[in-house]
Amino acid sequence: MKARIQPVKIVECDKCGKEFSIKVKVKKLGKGIEQSYFKCPKCKAKYEVARTNSNTRRLQKELNRLQLEYNKKPSEKGYKKISKKREELRKEMLKLNERLG
Ligand SMILES: [Zn+2]
Structure with missing residues (x-):
């Protein structure tokens, strides 16, 4: 651990x-x-x-889970999933900071 x-x-x-x-x-x-x-x-x-917010925290959690899976068993599919999730999170963070800033 x-x-x-x-x-x-x-x-x-x-x-x-x-x-x-x-x-x-x-x-x-x-x-x-x-x-x-x-x-x-x-x-x-x-x-x-x-x-x-709850969205970015959920995405972050999912991203962590995907990354753990990928570390155990690297695959191209897993890598693509991570990239996609990362992009989703980035967009969500941008939206959040725009709205508040
Ligand atoms: Zn100071």
Whole structure:
């Protein structure tokens, strides 16, 4: 089993120049939309990471499942499925960010 621990990411704040490690938080924006973001501990500048809704989360899950299957048993069919799903997810993310931004 693979551990899902991500390496600590250090970033520099655009506003005040402070270096800090990212702690991503999730905020519910309503209508099933969740925003992940992190804040600078010094000046409280907010940086958005991504927005997701139930659609993108479902597609992401399906994509993960297809990728697991593909890792176990690579095939051209599996690869095509992954590409298709990835494109679907990308479009959905674009739509989501357009509507909100
Ligand atoms: Zn800052």
